[in-house]
Amino acid sequence: MAKCLYCQEKAGWFKSVCKDCQSMLDVIGGLGPSFSFRDMLDALMATQASNEKIEKFLEADIKGQGSIRDLITARMTNELARTVGQPTDTDAEKVRRIREEEKKRPKIALKPGEVDPFRR
Numbered sequence: 001m002a003k004c005l006y007c008q009e010k011a012g013w014f015k016s017v018c019k020d021c022q023s024m025l026d027v028i029g030g031l032g033p034s035f036s037f038r039d040m041l042d043a044l045m046a047t048q049a050s051n052e053k054i055e056k057f058l059e060a061d062i063k064g065q066g067s068i069r070d071l072i073t074a075r076m077t078n079e080l081a082r083t084v085g086q087p088t089d090t091d092a093e094k095v096r097r098i099r100e101e102e103k104k105r106p107k108i109a110l111k112p113g114e115v116d117p118f119r120r
C-alpha cells in the first residue's frame with residue numbers, strides 16, 4: 001500500500017495521493033487563477049478532509065521547493081507587490097527559505113520602543 005504524498009496516510013494501490021488529498025487538489029484547481037487564502041480554506045473545509053489533514057496537505061513540501069502554503073503566500077505577495085507598483089519575483093522556494101530562517105533566528109529581547117533590526 002503506497003503512502004499519500006501529502007498526508008502520509010494510506011493512499012491505496014498504485015496511488016500516490018489519497019482520496020481526501022486528491023479532492024483538495026481538485027478543489028484548489030477549481031478555484032480559478034486568483035483566490036484568497038480564505039477562499040481556499042473555505043473550499044478545503046467543504047471537502048471530507050479533517051482539519052488535521054488539511055494542515056498536513058498545506059504543509060506538504062513534495063518537491064522540496066516549498067509547500068502549498070508557501071506557494072500561495074508567494075503568489076499573494078507577488079500580486080500585492082504588483083498592485084502597489086513594486087513587482088517582486090517571490091516564489092515558494094524563497095518563502096520556504098524565509099520561513100526556515102525565521103525559525104532559526106534567535107529571539108532578541110527588545111526594549112519598549114526598540115525595533116527588531118532583522119525585521120523585514
Ligand SMILES: [Zn+2]
Pocket residue numbers: 004005006007008009017018019020021022
Ligand atoms: Zn492524503
